[in-house]
Amino acid sequence: MGVAKVLRDARETLRDAGLRGSFLVRDLDTGDELEIDAEVEFPVASLVKIPLAIATLERVERGELDAATPVVVQPGRIAAPGPTGLSKFRHPATVALDDLLYLSIAISDTIAADALFALTPPAVVTAELRRLGYDGIAVRHLGRELTETPAERFTPTEAHLAHSLAIGATTAGHGHPVAQLDVSRANTGSARAFVDLVQGLWRPTTIQPSVAARVRELMGDNVLRQRLAPDFSSDASRWSSKTGTLLNLRHEVGVVEHADGQVFAVAALTESRVPAVVQPGAEALMAHVARILRDQLRMC
Numbered sequence: 001m002g003v004a005k006v007l008r009d010a011r012e013t014l015r016d017a018g019l020r021g022s023f024l025v026r027d028l029d030t031g032d033e034l035e036i037d038a039e040v041e042f043p044v045a046s047l048v049k050i051p052l053a054i055a056t057l058e059r060v061e062r063g064e065l066d067a068a069t070p071v072v073v074q075p076g077r078i079a080a081p082g083p084t085g086l087s088k089f090r091h092p093a094t095v096a097l098d099d100l101l102y103l104s105i106a107i108s109d110t111i112a113a114d115a116l117f118a119l120t121p122p123a124v125v126t127a128e129l130r131r132l133g134y135d136g137i138a139v140r141h142l143g144r145e146l147t148e149t150p151a152e153r154f155t156p157t158e159a160h161l162a163h164s165l166a167i168g169a170t171t172a173g174h175g176h177p178v179a180q181l182d183v184s185r186a187n188t189g190s191a192r193a194f195v196d197l198v199q200g201l202w203r204p205t206t207i208q209p210s211v212a213a214r215v216r217e218l219m220g221d222n223v224l225r226q227r228l229a230p231d232f233s234s235d236a237s238r239w240s241s242k243t244g245t246l247l248n249l250r251h252e253v254g255v256v257e258h259a260d261g262q263v264f265a266v267a268a269l270t271e272s273r274v275p276a277v278v279q280p281g282a283e284a285l286m287a288h289v290a291r292i293l294r295d296q297l298r299m300c
Contacts, residue, residue: 003034003296003300006034006292006293006296007034007036010023010036010289010292010293011036013285013288013289014036014270014285014289017281017282017285018272018273018274018282019270019271019272019273019282019285019286020270020271020273021036021037021268021269021270021271021286021289022036022037022038022039022040022042022190022191022267022268022269022270023035023036023037023038023191023266023267023268023269023289023290023293024036024038024191024192024195024265024266024267025264025265025266025267025290025293025294025297026195026199026264026265027262027263027264027297028199028202028203028255028263028264028265029262029263032297032300033195033297034293034296034297035191035192035293036289036293037191038190038191038192038195038267039190039191039192040190040191040269041183041188041189041190042183042188042189042190042249042251042269042271043181043182043183043186043187043188043246043249044137044186044187044188044189044194044244044251044269045187045244045245045246045249045251046108046110046113046143046242046243046244046245046246047187047189047194047242047243047244047251047253048113048125048137048139048143048187048244049104049105049108049113049143049242050105050194050197050198050215050219050242050253051125051126051128051129051134051137051139051197052104052113052116052117052120052125052139053101053104053105053116053214053215053218054128054129054132054197054201054207054211054215055120055124055125055128055129056097056101056116056119056120057101057208057210057211057214057215058128058132058207058208058211059119059120059128060097060211061208061210061211065097065119065120066097067096067097067098068096068097068098069096069097070094070095070096071094071095071096071097071100071115071119072092072093072094073086073089073092073093073094073095073100073111073112073115074092075089075090075091075092075093084107084109085103085107085108085109085110085111085112086103086109086111086112086115087109087110087111089111095112095115097116097119100112100113100115100116101116101214101218102218102221104116105215105218105219105221105222105242106218106221106222106223107223107224108224108242108243110143110144111143113142113143114142114143114144117142117143122139122140122141122142122187123139125139126138126139126140129197132200132206132207133205133206134193134196134197134200135193136189136190136192136193136196137187137188137189137193137194137197138187138188138189139187140185140186140187140188141185141186141187181246181247181249190269191253191267191268191269192267194253194267194269195253195265195266195267198219198253198254198255198265198267199265200212201215201216201219201255202216202255202263202265216240216255219240219241219242219254219255220238220240222240222241222242222243222254224243225239226280226283227243227250227252227268227283227286227287228241228252228254228266228268228286228287228290229241229287230284230287231287231288231290231291232254232256232266232287232290232291232294236258236259236260237256237257237258237259238256238257239254239255239256240254240255240257241253241254241255241266242254248271248272248273248274248275249269249270249271249272250270250272250279250282250283250286251267251268251269251270252266252267252268252286253265253266253267253268254266256294262298264294264297266290266293266294268286268287268289268290270282270286
């Protein structure tokens, strides 16, 4: 099957399922890639925790921060606490900076991420990305803002109303009355920008090798594996990634390392037009489309 037909069929499959998607798969050794709208900018939700980890560890490497520093974290008081992590704690906890990084990436703990942002604020994270040569990602706000959307104002049985608002209120220029969904105000990036960033982790040039190694390790420990992992994990491959979820947005960025030595970076950023909170079919389709692109790239 030709590349043009593969891409056309993938676009039609996404459209028929009510998804708008931005995908990029790149062979990290040859540079060959396949993409679907890879330049489109999205609010990135918890994907922002990857640049946060990089910026934090670069500062550790320079001696500005100490990975062993104990940080007192107050119990999570967010409107919609996650199923795990510090948001479920009832009492103050003392956690080392390096362990906050683990919580932030491996279980996407927003309280842990904001404790790190208190040390390295969003503007500093963005400046660190620019210093390292990465221009396509903007970090503008803390993690807790992801829990301050219309979704938190509805009961669980009414949550679909927040998704209807998220779907229906987007402007032609990707503005939105919900700040976290407005590309001019949210933490943003594209599939290409995130593939460039993870390439810099697996093939370091400007990122310090020790920093890259630690972030690769953290992404390998990711426990949220319901999205792309089923199509990229096997006995003959290793999948390392970070997810991002906000209202009707579902993202994942990662790297698959095959036993034969091939290594592919994968970014899948999607926006659903279906007003439903739980959409396992959308997550399976994301993985299917990303897998098709990877398979086609291996045959090229």
